[in-house]
Amino acid sequence: MSDEPTARDSRSRDRARTEADILAAARVVLAEDGFQGFGVNAVARRAGCDKQLIYRYFGGLDGLVDAIGLDLAGWLERELLSEDAPPRTYAELVEQLVLRFLAALRADPLVQRIAIWELAAPSPLVARLAAARGTAMMRWVAKTRGALTPPEGVDAPAFNALLIAAVQQLVLAGAAVGSFSGLPLQSDADWARVQAAAVTLVRAVYSEG
Amino acid sequence: MSDEPTARDSRSRDRARTEADILAAARVVLAEDGFQGFGVNAVARRAGCDKQLIYRYFGGLDGLVDAIGLDLAGWLERELLSEDAPPRTYAELVEQLVLRFLAALRADPLVQRIAIWELAAPSPLVARLAAARGTAMMRWVAKTRGALTPPEGVDAPAFNALLIAAVQQLVLAGAAVGSFSGLPLQSDADWARVQAAAVTLVRAVYSEG
DNA sequence: GCGATTTATCACCGGCCGGTGACATGTCAA
DNA sequence: TTGACATGTCACCGGCCGGTGATAAATCGC
Incomplete structure (x- = not known):
């Protein structure tokens, strides 16, 4: 400013x-x-x-x-790290990923701006920037996944992309205008609601097949 | 250009x-x-x-x-309309909404640009623009919902916002860079995958409680 | 035919941008 | 001490931007 x-x-x-x-x-x-x-x-x-x-x-x-x-390359990995109990099921793995990604992105305006930049003006330059995020998430998953695998007959990459995309869109919209599609995205209570819904979604897809 | x-x-x-x-x-x-x-x-x-x-x-x-x-106000309503069978359950209602929103947004670069504009440079001006979309969706839901109501004990607004947000982010990312979080978003087959995942999500949340 | 009005164009202003060459000043080595 | 180099500043360029006042040309009412 x-x-x-x-x-x-x-x-x-x-x-x-x-x-x-x-x-x-x-x-x-x-x-x-x-x-x-x-x-x-x-x-x-x-x-x-x-x-x-x-x-x-x-x-x-x-x-x-x-x-x-x-x-910035190490940012997401640092953010995703924690001393919590390692996930015991694939559902827990995705749940941790989604929740931590939500918290990390919400707390970092710089990365938010980069994500918007990527949407508004894609270029090799900013693509290189955004690639770091993707590979960092991949590495984190590979590292903490252990022997966990998604249930059979489930398109895990598609579901995970859906979930991460939802979180990203809501965080960006919340920071920009404070709501999305009528859902308020400002107070911590608003975000707790989002978290609860996301967790329910993850479990509905992975836990119970 | x-x-x-x-x-x-x-x-x-x-x-x-x-x-x-x-x-x-x-x-x-x-x-x-x-x-x-x-x-x-x-x-x-x-x-x-x-x-x-x-x-x-x-x-x-x-x-x-x-x-x-x-x-542009009437755009979404026109797009969402169709002569398909009216939904018989709340799950079908949301399913139709999500799928049609996906198709409509994917086919309209102008609205995509407006959505990005809203994220990148929020202002009363563009907010007025984007508000039309929101109210249009509200009206469509109110019109085709009939007596359908979400199941008890389900935070339907939060889930629906999640789903719409996921679709929007994927469409914007697909148009901008052709993929999201490693998931390709170019061919019709790619999008069929997304549709299938979205439908599964909707049903997992609403159909079976 | 003629004046008034509408429609459209042009020329210009100040401001900010990215980019570059010339210049000043401090540092250090021979 | 002196000369080479590193560091930093300044002035300037062309280009595009949003915005405005003056002017030309076509149309319409009389």
């Missing part, structure tokens, strides 16, 4: 520090204003330095986006 | 025709380029007339968007 440059003596002459400032500014701009406001000028203003440095140190916006993607 | 003005003798002096041209051009621009490319200059170029006319006849972009919203 505000464009006041963050405090930063303009003569720091510390490249590592400057790069970190630029990267942080880029994340803030993207998280706050979305991809529409994401540009060289905005990031430089936010970082309190000249935009030329973005070209010099990151090779332009593309390199900056890639840099964001790098430390 | 291309900016060549549509054939149109520049001296037609037919206000009704010109207004229709502008409105059509606006819909095309929005459907093709999304809200990012939606502006006075782009619409005027596409309509093959001067942008001043947009201000004169529609009062600027806002009025133009409202005009789009007007004839």
